[in-house]
Each structure stands twice: as C-alpha cells, then as structure tokens.
Amino acid sequence: MTADNTPASNETTVLEVDGLCVEFSMRGKQVPVLSDVSFNIDHGRTVAIVGESGCGKSMTALAVMRLIPSPPGRISSGKILFKGENLIEVSERRIREVRGRDISMIFQEPMTSLNPVYTIGDQIAETIKRHQAGSAASVRQQVLDLLRLVQIPAPERRISEYPHQLSGGMRQRVMIAIALACEPALLIADEPTTALDVTVQAQIFDLLKDIQAKRGTSLILITHDFGVVAELADRVVVMYAGRKIEEGTVEQVINDPRHPYTRGLLRCMPEIKLDPVLAAEPLAEIPGTVPDLLRQSKGCSFAPRCPSVTAKCIEMPPMVQLGEQRSARCWLAHEPAATAE
Ligand SMILES: Nc1ncnc2c1ncn2[C@@H]1O[C@H](COP(=O)(O)OP(=O)(O)OP(=O)(O)O)[C@@H](O)[C@H]1O
Numbered sequence: 001m002t003a004d005n006t007p008a009s010n011e012t013t014v015l016e017v018d019g020l021c022v023e024f025s026m027r028g029k030q031v032p033v034l035s036d037v038s039f040n041i042d043h044g045r046t047v048a049i050v051g052e053s054g055c056g057k058s059m060t061a062l063a064v065m066r067l068i069p070s071p072p073g074r075i076s077s078g079k080i081l082f083k084g085e086n087l088i089e090v091s092e093r094r095i096r097e098v099r100g101r102d103i104s105m106i107f108q109e110p111m112t113s114l115n116p117v118y119t120i121g122d123q124i125a126e127t128i129k130r131h132q133a134g135s136a137a138s139v140r141q142q143v144l145d146l147l148r149l150v151q152i153p154a155p156e157r158r159i160s161e162y163p164h165q166l167s168g169g170m171r172q173r174v175m176i177a178i179a180l181a182c183e184p185a186l187l188i189a190d191e192p193t194t195a196l197d198v199t200v201q202a203q204i205f206d207l208l209k210d211i212q213a214k215r216g217t218s219l220i221l222i223t224h225d226f227g228v229v230a231e232l233a234d235r236v237v238v239m240y241a242g243r244k245i246e247e248g249t250v251e252q253v254i255n256d257p258r259h260p261y262t263r264g265l266l267r268c269m270p271e272i273k274l275d276p277v278l279a280a281e282p283l284a285e286i287p288g289t290v291p292d293l294l295r296q297s298k299g300c301s302f303a304p305r306c307p308s309v310t311a312k313c314i315e316m317p318p319m320v321q322l323g324e325q326r327s328a329r330c331w332l333a334h335e336p337a338a339t340a341e
C-alpha cells in the first residue's frame with residue numbers, strides 16, 4: 001500500500017516483533033534458527049520479508065502464529081506484541097482465538113491446505129462458524145460475499161464445488177477467502193503465488209492490494225522476489241541465516257541497500273531499476289550457499305560469501321541504526337554502495 005492510500009492518522013502499530021529467538025533441538029544440540037528478529041507493522045501496511053531459502057522467513061511467520069512445531073522447536077526469547085498483547089505468553093485457548101480471527105495465514109501450496117472431501121463453501125463456512133455464531137443463511141451469505149471479494153466467478157455455483165474442480169489460481173483465491181473470513185487485522189502470506197504461473201500471480205497480488213485497500217488489513221508478505229517487494233510492500237526486512245540483516249522502506253532498501261547481501265539479492269533481479277553504481281556490476285547469483293545453522297561461526301554469517309569482507313567480520317557486526325526503522329547489520333553499513341564494494 002502506498003502512503004497515498006492509507007491515512008497518516010491511522011499509523012497504529014498492529015504487530016511488534018521484538019528480539020525474537022527460536023531454537024530447534026537437533027542431534028542433541030540447541031540450534032538457533034531465529035536470532036534477535038525485530039520489526040513492526042502498522043495498520044494497513046505491507047512489510048515484506050525477503051531472503052534466500054532457509055533464512056527463517058517461514059519460521060518468523062510460524063512464530064507469530066505460535067505454530068512452531070514443539071518439540072523440537074521453541075521460542076526461546078523475545079516478544080510478539082499483537083495490539084499490545086504478548087502472544088508468546090497467552091494461553092493455548094487465547095492463541096486459538098487469535099489465529100484465524102485476528103491473524104491469519106495463507107500458505108504456499110493451496111492444494112495441501114484444502115480438504116479434498118469438503119466443498120469449498122463448507123470449508124469457508126467452517127472458519128466463520130469457528131469464530132462467530134450465526135444462522136445457516138447468514139453464514140452462506142457471508143461465504144458468497146467472500147467468494148465475490150476474492151473474485152471467484154459464479155459464486156453460487158462454485159460454493160458447492162470441491163477443490164479438485166478448481167484451477168490452482170482459484171484454489172489460492174479460496175485459501176485467501178478462508179484467511180479473510182473473519183476480517184483479520186493481520187494477514188501473513190507465505191510465498192502465496194510460488195505454485196502459480198506468472199499471470200495468475202499478478203492477479204493474486206492485485207487481489208491482495210484490493211482487499212487491503214477495502215479493509216485496511218496489514219500484510220506480512222514473505223517472498224524471495226524483490227520484484228514483488230517493489231510492487232506491493234511499504235517496508236522490507238531482509239533476512240540471512242535466521243537474522244534480520246537489513247530493514248527500511250522499499251525505496252531505501254532498493255535505492256540505497258547497505259548490506260552486501262541485499263545488494264547481491266538486488267543484482268539477481270534484472271527488472272529492478274538500480275542505482276547506476278549498482279547496475280554497473282555484473283548480474284550474478286550470490287556465490288556460495290546459505291550456511292549450515294549447526295556450524296555457525298561467531299562472526300558475520302554472510303562473511304564467507306561477501307565481496308566486501310574484512311578482517312573485522314570474524315566478529316558479529318552490530319545492528320547499525322541508520323535512521324528510524326532503518327538499519328543494517330554490517331561493519332560497513334554507514335557506507336553507500338559506491339564506496340563499500
Ligand atoms: N522441523 C525443523 N527442524 C529443524 N530445523 C528446521 C525445521 N524446519 C525448518 N528448519 C530450519 O529452520 C531454518 C529456517 O527455515 P524456514 O522454513 O523459516 O526458511 P524459509 O526462509 O522460509 O525458506 P524457504 O524460502 O525455503 O521457504 C532452516 O535452516 C531450516 O533448515
């Protein structure tokens with residue numbers, strides 16, 4: 001959502017993730033999977049979480065929903081404040097109320113999340129009935145309204161169809177309808193279009209923008225695609241090896257990235273119009289692979305792949321504050337791209 005679409009007076013923080021740490025027990029060891037992850041999201045805004053596979057994007061989303069498989073995982077410290085209430089401390093009963101009603105999530109693969117033996121109408125109705133009382137007729141009406149909201153054609157017919165009768169794009173629309181059934185304040189979309197072709201992806205993103213404008217829903221959008229970030233998000237959190245390594249507005253991060261990893265990700269995206277200094281660099285994948293979390297060193301986890309690595313990087317760089325909600329975890333964070341690389 002752009003600044004023009006949301007009134008400035010409505011800038012209330014919906015979710016505040018503060019110092020979130022998640023550990024998994026692996027081969028008898030406690031392995032940190034998320035370390036000190038912090039970010040906020042305001043009413044009606046979109047925060048994108050980006051990074052390569054395995055960097056902790058889904059884990060962050062699951063932690064917010066308190067859905068980390070436990071054991072072997074556990075939230076070891078931090079706060080997740082939803083409208084001021086720390087979701088880490090609430091009862092199992094309370095978190096079940098919050099899930100689906102206040103915060104809901106759209107997963108990557110709609111076919112695995114829909115039950116093949118129930119009609120899509122029944123599956124949407126079930127979510128509504130779990131959180132509110134109402135007559136069968138009023139629930140049916142709400143289901144039809146939701147099918148219209150997610151732009152499924154002929155909703156009166158589709159309501160009694162089964163998941164296998166719908167295309168992949170239509171199934172993802174049904175998943176969005178389920179996620180929106182109780183008008184959540186916060187929607188988490190974890191790579192919602194990876195399984196869909198490019199045209200359908202664009203339609204789903206248009207739909208999400210449209211719903212957000214109508215309902216003022218806050219959105220956490222998980223993606224590895226900076227093109228999607230540029231199109232949809234207000235702010236970006238870049239993650240690497242379970243840590244936030246850069247944060248800022250979309251403009252700040254795309255036009256003036258301060259972490260070499262962010263610069264590497266951006267260079268892999270030919271459609272993003274980069275600053276000429278960055279664009280002059282060859283288009284390339286970031287060399288190397290994401291580190292094995294079991295074998296993390298004390299220093300910067302990106303150092304083995306970093307083109308700007310120095311002797312200092314054997315120590316973990318601090319999170320350098322570059323402005324309000326603008327930061328990068330790099331010893332060279334104060335230096336713009338032209339001098340840093
Ligand atoms: N059940 C599990 N047990 C142990 N480690 C796990 C488990 N699930 C995930 N992990 C580890 O947690 C880390 C973060 O995983 P996560 O699923 O959050 O990555 P991601 O950024 O969402 O990646 P992708 O883009 O592939 O979805 C990874 O290193 C992964 O190996």
Ligand SMILES: [Mg+2]
Nearest residue numbers: 057058059190
């Ligand atoms: Mg994931």
